[in-house]
Amino acid sequence: MKIMMKAPAKINLTLDVLNKRPDGFHEVEMIMTNVDLADRIELEMLPKDEIRILSHNRFVPDDSRNLAYQAAKLLKDRYQIKSGVSITIEKVIPVAAGLAGGSSDAAATLKGLNRLWDIGLSLDELAELGAEIGSDVSFCVYGGTALAKGRGEKIQKLPPPPNCWVVLAKPTIGVSTAEVYKNLKLQGINHPDTAAMIEAIKNQDYEQMCASMGNVLESVTLKLYPEVAQIKEQMERFGADAVLMSGSGPTVFGLIQHDSRMHRVYNGLRGFCEQVYAVRLLGEGEGEPIA
Structure with a gap:
């Protein structure tokens, strides 16, 4: 069984830093919205208990440094999933660009594997898991337009901005x-x-x-x-x-x-x-x- 997911880039309409937190992170307040520039993620069940990352982009790591890998590993460990998965990442969003490409790939992987492995998690539960992977992953799980606070993991949905x-x-x-x-x-x-x-x-x-x-x-x-x-x-x-x-x-x-x-x-x-x-x-x- 295969599932294809779209992982869109985000831009920051605002990005504010309020203070430095005791945990070493910064307290942020930012408004993010998705743009129509997206990676494609193909998820395929594997009989062998492994996570395999495939990409033609040489800047995309194929090991535990990859956020999509981390998303799959988190779900496997948390819910004792014994089947494996092959994750093919067709990269369109530039790497290390400030567009949350890696975070969006992780979010798409969480949502896709939730279906593929029939785990049955809600969007809110997936966003909570996403916060364990990276600051932008929670927003990318929801998509659309949102105000993000905390490290970026506290999400308040907003209506779509004027189109342009x-x-x-x-x-x-x-x-x-x-x-x-x-x-x-x-x-x-x-x-x-x-x-x-x-x-x-x-x-x-x-x-x-x-x-x-x-x-x-x-x-x-x-x-x-x-x-x-x-x-x-x-x-x-x-x-x-x-x-x-x-x-x-x-x-x-x-x-x-x-x-x-x-x-x-x-x-x-x-x-x-x-x-x-x-x-x-x-x-x-x-x-x-x-x-």
């Missing part, structure tokens, strides 16, 4: 999330107005949504990695309505309402950056099997 184009550009560098958080100085930074963003989404107010975007991690990443700052400047110059870095970077995205301007921004960025994508906001939560 999203142009994503990832420079050919990797960014260390741990390094970005280590260099973050919470004194004197501009915090995004999370409440204004929630209001904009609820009122379907595109202009207010654009005006309310903000990511405190930009204060670090743009200084440490000038390539990210350059892409942000170019995207603004080509006419995107609002431009922001997603997560800890290095991917930068621009929101654009009109097709003609989207093409101008997309084509302009192709000269600066190899990995450029023009996609739509997904709006509603995804994650149902696609085949």
